[in-house]
Amino acid sequence: MSRAFIVGRFQPFHLGHLEVIQEILKDHESVIIGIGSAQYSHTLQNPFTAGERHLMISNTLESRKIFNFYIIPIEDVNSNPLWVAHVESLTPHFSSVYTNNPLVKRLFYEKKYNVKSMELINRVEWSGTRIRDRMIRGENWERDVPETVSEIIREIDGVERLRALSESDDL
């Protein structure tokens, strides 16, 4: 048993992310969840702040009685070869990396990490891009995120934020 690392933007944290984390915890004693692009918020691709995403993940996992996780916000850096060292400087030690992102895979592979891909689950529905689109169009998005996440999005008026952003010319 060991510690695993998963990174994503989690804009928002959805049921696919939750399933993947539950799967990872079958093989590892704990999981480090990196909130990528932590400095971004209030854009169409990254509407939620790192703090809001942190709350979505921690409330959801705790509501499912999962406590063996660490959440670390990770800002982007302007040099890809330096990014893995940047991640390492912020996180506890880990041995396996779970990602489907080709750049993330390559950067960790070159640093000799054990890199694993995740099977995409119900991807037609469980995709951040599609969920954000459905929010903007006024379609049903709540069924694709945990209840704890829809509560937070309602509390922060997240759908209204996205719609307002989608009306701006300069994003």
Ligand SMILES: Nc1ncnc2c1ncn2[C@@H]1O[C@H](COP(=O)(O)OP(=O)(O)OP(=O)(O)O)[C@@H](O)[C@H]1O
């Ligand atoms: N439905 C899913 N099943 C399994 N893994 C998923 C699923 N959705 C996302 N992932 C994986 O979780 C990690 C973090 O994903 P990310 O935060 O980019 O979510 P996303 O749904 O792909 O969002 P976006 O559409 O905004 O890029 C990535 O490696 C991604 O491939």
Ligand SMILES: NC(=O)c1ccc[n+]([C@@H]2O[C@H](COP(=O)(O)O)[C@@H](O)[C@H]2O)c1
């Ligand atoms: N140079 C960098 O800062 C760098 C390199 C690779 C990945 N990342 C980040 O890792 C995250 C990967 O998450 P996704 O799989 O959700 O795209 C993103 O936030 C991305 O910006 C950053």
